[in-house]
Amino acid sequence: MNSSVEVSAVIPVFNDVDSLKTAIPESIKVLETVSDSFEIIVAEDGSTDGSRELVLEWEERDNRVRLFHSDERLGRGRALNRAFEAAKGEIVCYYDVDLATDMSHLSELITHIRDGADAATGSRLLPSSDIVRTAGREVASRGYNMMVRLILKSRLYDHQCGFKAFRRAQILKLIPDIQSGHWFWDTEALVIAQKRGYRVDEFAVKWRTGSGTTVRPKDVFSMGSSVLKLWWRLYAEKN
Numbered sequence: 001m002n003s004s005v006e007v008s009a010v011i012p013v014f015n016d017v018d019s020l021k022t023a024i025p026e027s028i029k030v031l032e033t034v035s036d037s038f039e040i041i042v043a044e045d046g047s048t049d050g051s052r053e054l055v056l057e058w059e060e061r062d063n064r065v066r067l068f069h070s071d072e073r074l075g076r077g078r079a080l081n082r083a084f085e086a087a088k089g090e091i092v093c094y095y096d097v098d099l100a101t102d103m104s105h106l107s108e109l110i111t112h113i114r115d116g117a118d119a120a121t122g123s124r125l126l127p128s129s130d131i132v133r134t135a136g137r138e139v140a141s142r143g144y145n146m147m148v149r150l151i152l153k154s155r156l157y158d159h160q161c162g163f164k165a166f167r168r169a170q171i172l173k174l175i176p177d178i179q180s181g182h183w184f185w186d187t188e189a190l191v192i193a194q195k196r197g198y199r200v201d202e203f204a205v206k207w208r209t210g211s212g213t214t215v216r217p218k219d220v221f222s223m224g225s226s227v228l229k230l231w232w233r234l235y236a237e238k239n
Helices: 017-034 051-061 076-086 103-114 135-152 168-177 185-195 217-236
Strands: 007-013 038-045 065-070 091-095 119-123 130-132 163-167 200-204 206-208
Touching: 007 017, 007 076, 017 038, 017 051, 017 103, 038 051, 038 076, 051 065, 065 076, 076 091, 076 168, 076 185, 091 103, 091 168, 103 119, 103 163, 103 200, 119 185, 135 185, 135 217, 163 168, 163 185, 168 185, 185 200, 185 217
Parallel strands: 007 038, 007 091, 038 065, 119 200, 130 206
Antiparallel strands: 091 163, 119 163
């Protein structure tokens, strides 16, 4: 691919127009300190609240902002796949539109890839992580990630933090094997990357519960069953 862009930052969006009003200008401000050449891809996934129209306005004002619109809901994972495949950057990253992870960590995220990592992820569960969320969410998150570590043999502590970066050439090799179309995408990508021998870096972040969180109880149950299905694919079927 012939590209002059170093970093492609993807923001997955579904009915998040209010969060976008902050996320786009804040992304531009921070990315200008991180790289001389970047683009922001808003992966807008079937929104009906004016998110698409807002991004179109930004496209006209700044050619570094790109809209990727889907008329039908794809799911977060499929929206990320589509954006990464179309990205121009050698490094692709994504983060949640509510900016729950402090954007001061974006430079650190990109630096891990520049320094040789194939993938990098922020972590809310390392000893030095600075997080604020309810006790219930904390227990659920720790339980889920412990299950991933034990069953899927991951060495990482937090698989679902929406703050990740990849060497684009490497994540494109994984996408055909990532079956999840929604929330489990993060876990599946990191587990398969480790199994393939990729270098995956994890680092502590400052994180605050965002107002736009759309993970529902049934999503948590679905991800738990997805862990078992992925174990079967990676370990049982091959024996």
